[in-house]
Amino acid sequence: MQALAAMYDPYSIARLAEHTIPETARCLVLGVGASRIAAHLADRAPYGEVVATDTDHTHTVRHPRVRQLTHDIATDPLPQGPWDVIHARLLLGHLPQRDTLLATLADVLQHNGLLVVEELAGTWPFSVLDAPDLHEADRLYATYGRAFGAVLAAQGVDLTWSRRVHAHMRNLGLDVDTQVHAATWTGNSPGTQLPWASAGLLRDQLTAHGMARADITAFRDLLRRHDLRVLGNAAVSTIGLRTH
Known part of the structure; x- marks a missing residue:
């Protein structure tokens, strides 16, 4: 998990930096793992709320303004919205109900809210x-x-999901931007x-x-x-x- 965070946190944080996030924003980080995304959002929204979910918080980065929630997105109801920022990295592509979950996440976005989905394309x-x-x-x-x-x-992962998210979000009525990053x-x-x-x-x-x-x-x-x-x-x- 630490390797994933080291590889992709800088890019994820740079993407979030492209957008204005209110200081009072409510932020939901799904499948937080060992990433610093929740901590970053807590610093960006000092008067807001940040909830970081995962099935196991052994590797979760601690932050005084981040509430950790043990949660399985595949089986548990989402924390109560609406949310100004929802972030899910390397998560939905592994789940068979990914399309339904994406629609559910879009439904609990606040007006001008951001839904950030990041997946890997095998190269x-x-x-x-x-x-x-x-x-x-x-x-x-x-x-x-x-x-x-x-x-x-064989585990049910959709290897095309990283490319399909854009169209799914557009069909849900969101304004969508997709960017790709690879490092040496x-x-x-x-x-x-x-x-x-x-x-x-x-x-x-x-x-x-x-x-x-x-x-x-x-x-x-x-x-x-x-x-x-x-x-x-x-x-x-x-x-x-x-x-x-």
Whole structure:
């Protein structure tokens, strides 16, 4: 979780900085994880209310003006709205009822409220920028991407969701802006620590979906090399503004 926060918090915060947030804003951060998004919003809205939800707050960043709520968006009712800012990162794409949940979130937006949904677009076949053996690094990244994508799909993750959010928000009557960001990472940095950990944790599932164990080991070894340079998965940030 810390690797995800290190990779994507700066971009998420930069996106929020593009918009005026009232000092009295009510802000809801769904699936807060280890991110600093809730703390950032609490600093932006010192006279407002910030609620950070997750099923487990072990890694949640503490802030005196952030109320932590143990909550499962898939089964629990939303905290009472309306909300000036709702933020959900790497959350809805994992849930089968994502379309219904998005509509529910749009419904509890305050006038001029922001709905921020951020997801990743898998770019594994195009990730490697520099490596001791470019061909082999490309092969390992592409092999991992195919197997990892299959693991996610088997878990019900919609791998196209990052691109579909924009149209769904427009259909809900929001004014929508989508931007994409990808950063360069070295080996053994947050951008490579995340796939290193995932490949180890999901070793059996990756093998079941066609990635040889030897390739998993080679891939993880590659991710530790300081002479590796990769482009991280693209963060697709979609912000919907309720203007009526």
